[in-house]
Amino acid sequence: MMCGTVVVVLCAFAVMPILALNFTYETKYLDVPVDHFSFASNVTFRLRYLVNATHWRKHEGRPIFFYTGNEGDIEMFAQNTGFMWETAPEFRALIVFAEHRYYGQSLPFGNNSYSEPKYLGYLTSEQALADYALVIAHLQKDQDRRSPVIAFGGSYGGMLAAYFRMKYPHVVAGAIAASAPIFQFSELTPCEAFSRIVTADYNSASAECAASIRKSWAAINNVTKTDAGKSWLSTMWKLCKPLKTLHDVKDLKGWLSDVYTNLAMINYPYATNFLAPVPANPISVMCSHLPNSSLTDKLLVKSLFKAVSIYFNYTGSSKCLNIETEASSNLGDLGWDFQACTEMVMPMCSDGHNDMFEVQIWDFAKYSETCYKKWKVRPDEKRAVRFYGGKDISTATNIVFSNGLLDPWSSGGVLYNVSNSTVAVIIPEGAHHLDLRESNPADPVSVRTARKFHRKFIRLWLRNYRLPA
Amino acid sequence: MMCGTVVVVLCAFAVMPILALNFTYETKYLDVPVDHFSFASNVTFRLRYLVNATHWRKHEGRPIFFYTGNEGDIEMFAQNTGFMWETAPEFRALIVFAEHRYYGQSLPFGNNSYSEPKYLGYLTSEQALADYALVIAHLQKDQDRRSPVIAFGGSYGGMLAAYFRMKYPHVVAGAIAASAPIFQFSELTPCEAFSRIVTADYNSASAECAASIRKSWAAINNVTKTDAGKSWLSTMWKLCKPLKTLHDVKDLKGWLSDVYTNLAMINYPYATNFLAPVPANPISVMCSHLPNSSLTDKLLVKSLFKAVSIYFNYTGSSKCLNIETEASSNLGDLGWDFQACTEMVMPMCSDGHNDMFEVQIWDFAKYSETCYKKWKVRPDEKRAVRFYGGKDISTATNIVFSNGLLDPWSSGGVLYNVSNSTVAVIIPEGAHHLDLRESNPADPVSVRTARKFHRKFIRLWLRNYRLPA
Numbered sequence: 034m035m036c037g038t039v040v041v042v043l044c045a046f047a048v049m050p051i052l053a054l055n056f057t058y059e060t061k062y063l064d065v066p067v068d069h070f071s072f073a074s075n076v077t078f079r080l081r082y083l084v085n086a087t088h089w090r091k092h093e094g095r096p097i098f099f100y101t102g103n104e105g106d107i108e109m110f111a112q113n114t115g116f117m118w119e120t121a122p123e124f125r126a127l128i129v130f131a132e133h134r135y136y137g138q139s140l141p142f143g144n145n146s147y148s149e150p151k152y153l154g155y156l157t158s159e160q161a162l163a164d165y166a167l168v169i170a171h172l173q174k175d176q177d178r179r180s181p182v183i184a185f186g187g188s189y190g191g192m193l194a195a196y197f198r199m200k201y202p203h204v205v206a207g208a209i210a211a212s213a214p215i216f217q218f219s220e221l222t223p224c225e226a227f228s229r230i231v232t233a234d235y236n237s238a239s240a241e242c243a244a245s246i247r248k249s250w251a252a253i254n255n256v257t258k259t260d261a262g263k264s265w266l267s268t269m270w271k272l273c274k275p276l277k278t279l280h281d282v283k284d285l286k287g288w289l290s291d292v293y294t295n296l297a298m299i300n301y302p303y304a305t306n307f308l309a310p311v312p313a314n315p316i317s318v319m320c321s322h323l324p325n326s327s328l329t330d331k332l333l334v335k336s337l338f339k340a341v342s343i344y345f346n347y348t349g350s351s352k353c354l355n356i357e358t359e360a361s362s363n364l365g366d367l368g369w370d371f372q373a374c375t376e377m378v379m380p381m382c383s384d385g386h387n388d389m390f391e392v393q394i395w396d397f398a399k400y401s402e403t404c405y406k407k408w409k410v411r412p413d414e415k416r417a418v419r420f421y422g423g424k425d426i427s428t429a430t431n432i433v434f435s436n437g438l439l440d441p442w443s444s445g446g447v448l449y450n451v452s453n454s455t456v457a458v459i460i461p462e463g464a465h466h467l468d469l470r471e472s473n474p475a476d477p478v479s480v481r482t483a484r485k486f487h488r489k490f491i492r493l494w495l496r497n498y499r500l501p502a
Numbered sequence: 503m504m505c506g507t508v509v510v511v512l513c514a515f516a517v518m519p520i521l522a523l524n525f526t527y528e529t530k531y532l533d534v535p536v537d538h539f540s541f542a543s544n545v546t547f548r549l550r551y552l553v554n555a556t557h558w559r560k561h562e563g564r565p566i567f568f569y570t571g572n573e574g575d576i577e578m579f580a581q582n583t584g585f586m587w588e589t590a591p592e593f594r595a596l597i598v599f600a601e602h603r604y605y606g607q608s609l610p611f612g613n614n615s616y617s618e619p620k621y622l623g624y625l626t627s628e629q630a631l632a633d634y635a636l637v638i639a640h641l642q643k644d645q646d647r648r649s650p651v652i653a654f655g656g657s658y659g660g661m662l663a664a665y666f667r668m669k670y671p672h673v674v675a676g677a678i679a680a681s682a683p684i685f686q687f688s689e690l691t692p693c694e695a696f697s698r699i700v701t702a703d704y705n706s707a708s709a710e711c712a713a714s715i716r717k718s719w720a721a722i723n724n725v726t727k728t729d730a731g732k733s734w735l736s737t738m739w740k741l742c743k744p745l746k747t748l749h750d751v752k753d754l755k756g757w758l759s760d761v762y763t764n765l766a767m768i769n770y771p772y773a774t775n776f777l778a779p780v781p782a783n784p785i786s787v788m789c790s791h792l793p794n795s796s797l798t799d800k801l802l803v804k805s806l807f808k809a810v811s812i813y814f815n816y817t818g819s820s821k822c823l824n825i826e827t828e829a830s831s832n833l834g835d836l837g838w839d840f841q842a843c844t845e846m847v848m849p850m851c852s853d854g855h856n857d858m859f860e861v862q863i864w865d866f867a868k869y870s871e872t873c874y875k876k877w878k879v880r881p882d883e884k885r886a887v888r889f890y891g892g893k894d895i896s897t898a899t900n901i902v903f904s905n906g907l908l909d910p911w912s913s914g915g916v917l918y919n920v921s922n923s924t925v926a927v928i929i930p931e932g933a934h935h936l937d938l939r940e941s942n943p944a945d946p947v948s949v950r951t952a953r954k955f956h957r958k959f960i961r962l963w964l965r966n967y968r969l970p971a
């Protein structure tokens with residue numbers, strides 16, 4: 034997992050409920066072209082999608098609820114989008130979760146898929162949307178009365194749901210786009226906005242907590258200046274691999290940044306399972322270990338270890354802290370890193386003053402170099418805005434953009450009504466797409482209201498749905 | 503030229519005014535990616551576009567009039583779209599004609615461009631639209647106040663103008679889509695509709711004319727049954743290459759079909775130049791040679807030769823009739839044939855009863871085989887509807903669809919208002935995108951009105967144009 038402020042990864046797929054596998058489905062596959070936009074090759078691959086038709090009234094043309102899969106194994110999304118499961122029966126809807134190409138089992142070139150640009154280059158959002166259009170055509174193909182489709186998605190999946198409605202309004206009748214940072218692109222949103230929201234989350238838990246974290250960077254630097262200090266911290270933090278170099282210290286700080294960001298995204302009001310389990314309201318729990326920012330460096334570093342333990346070792350079963358856990362072995366991370374290095378360029382920065390992070394400037398040239406070294410591709414900073422419109426989405430219809438204000442990704446979210454039919458839903462107490470999760474007794478009123486709002490709009494879209502004459 | 507009823511070619515590019523080269527422009531080039539929708543390769547090529555900035559008030563953010571080039575050399579479109587030239591001064595607009603990739607000088611792989619699918623496969627409408635979006639970004643890049651863009655196009659270019667507004671509403675403020683047969687796809691329009699309109703054009707010139715043509719197929723078959731008959735016709739018609747086989751006779755009939763169709767498209771109220779010049783109202787002139795459908799076969803065939811002479815030899819300078827003229831050597835034809843064999847599958851047929859053509863059924867399997875033999879690609883019959891929505895375009899905004907009712911392509915045109923902001927303009931006396939041509943004293947009132955209507959809508963779109971905050 035690399036859900037950090039600088040390494041821009043949307044981490045929707047990382048969140049799993051403690052009670053996993055509540056929802057059941059059939060696993061299906063459809064052959065789709067690797068390249069929808071040329072006739073240069075006719076290679077196809079098997080795209081995976083999950084289907085539950087328990088409630089569907091197919092021949093009455095009842096709707097299809099279609100999750101536009103994002104950067105991860107589609108089964109994780111199926112398990113973490115309880116809202117679709119809970120809402121489908123009322124609408125007699127088919128439930129579909131379509132896997133995003135290059136993730137999970139949907140690998141266009143098998144084990145070679147990630148090997149070089151000539152294979153990996155077809156990992157783009159436009160190709161994914163074209164895949165989804167084919168899956169839908171397939172689902173509707175023997176219907177006398179075509180089912181309207183409602184797209185759902187969270188995070189990057191929410192962006193895809195919204196883009197799907199914008200680009201294929203004839204395929205999708207409406208979209209619930211949860212925590213979709215479609216404004217998180219160059220020149221649309223200040224690069225520091227994300228870090229500031231993370232910081233605000235810790236600040237509202239306690240001002241001392243955010244201040245402690247802000248001070249901790251220097252404390253870590255000071256403590257680890259000497260070999261003895263590195264050794265002390267390594268022992269104290271039970272690092273699986275002791276710190277040896279400055280680079281190791283930098284990695285540790287990077288890992289910490291990611292932890293803070295991840296916790297801000299999954300700061301849910303009930304316990305969830307994210308690689309290791311975390312408790313309800315994890316930021317508050319974590320911050321309870323950081324009540325005092327005026328500690329000495331060593332004491333601060335000590336407290337910090339206790340604090341972050343709730344993230345990596347809440348159950349107490351971890352023998353040592355491995356800051357490389359899941360680093361780059363995870364397909365989701367790898368794929369998103371490529372997407373961030375091509376079309377999904379989301380500038381991020383921090384100033385250490387208005388946020389609690391170390392100073393990090395946004396340097397596109399450097400970013401581009403790093404991308405080229407990793408992937409042999411160059412990011413196209415303006416591409417997403419050129420294709421999807423940036424803030425110029427006034428013609429979009431039938432989209433609900435929902436954002437939790439605890440969620441750092443709300444920095445790039447649509448927080449105002451764009452028109453009568455493209456509207457914003459704000460969930461003040463919500464973290465990353467909380468509204469798409471199954472309902473829970475601990476849910477705040479705002480997310481319950483948001484879900485009612487979603488249902489109201491879905492009903493409206495379906496009522497207004499007309500097939501052309 | 504193969505502008506026929508069965509070989510589906512949109513022939514906009516073939517029409518040239520007798521007074522050519524009235525309009526002047528700078529020729530420019532922009533490097534664009536061969537493939538906009540993957541990162542598998544970073545090959546680029548030079549896309550040509552023509553610019554006239556005489557009237558443009560760039561720094562006031564005055565509009566860009568942008569012709570979305572279609573299947574031919576862009577200079578032909580620049581010379582045949584007088585409406586843009588005549589309208590630009592009033593709006594202080596920049597005039598741009600962008601060439602469609604794989605036509606004219608815009609060849610992605612130079613001389614190899616047409617050699618095999620791995621080169622030719624990037625000839626798609628989606629790629630062309632992405633090219634245009636880049637050209638526009640380039641034109642706007644040093645503007646403080648971004649110019650709104652009005653897209654214009656005729657025929658396939660009109661389809662592109664409409665699609666451009668649908669898919670890139672943030673790039674294009676509105677579109678004048680003239681004679682754009684966006685409904686000429688499978689299951690949207692009966693395949694015989696096109697042939698019937700051609701027939702109606704000849705019928706309104708004179709019922710005897712259409713009846714003569716309907717009878718002529720059998721007359722030609724009868725006359726050419728014997729070698730002596732073939733020889734007689736070859737001499738009588740001054741064929742450059744005498745008829746020898748049944749296949750030659752079939753080619754002759756194919757050529758005739760194309761002539762009738764072409765004349766229906768360019769049935770303008772003033773003389774124009776189409777390979778060879780034709781007079782004003784060419785169908786009437788032609789039909790004046792076919793006043794009597796009850797002639798004997800030989801006499802009918804004789805009259806027919808006189809009739810079609812107005813098409814291939816109006817000036818009398820042609821020494822012999824070459825039915826292979828321009829057959830497949832023309833890039834425009836070749837390229838369109840490929841597009842018709844991939845995404846632009848437009849079913850065409852005739853029954854010889856309700857129309858004046860020989861019976862020709864629409865056989866997709868056979869069509870697909872022919873395509874595969876020619877190009878090593880298979881047509882995707884449903885692709886255009888999947889990508890562009892078919893008749894399901896209710897969310898489209900700011901598009902004028904204009905159609906002349908003399909134009910056979912109006913069979914696939916949008917002839918009704920789709921919404922308040924996507925409207926139809928009918929030009930009863932108009933042939934193929936007459937409204938985009940420069941004004942002429944012989945223009946019927948309906949086309950003058952249509953042009954006023956276009957201007958009114960352009961004014962409205964520009965008045966309502968808002969940049970996002």
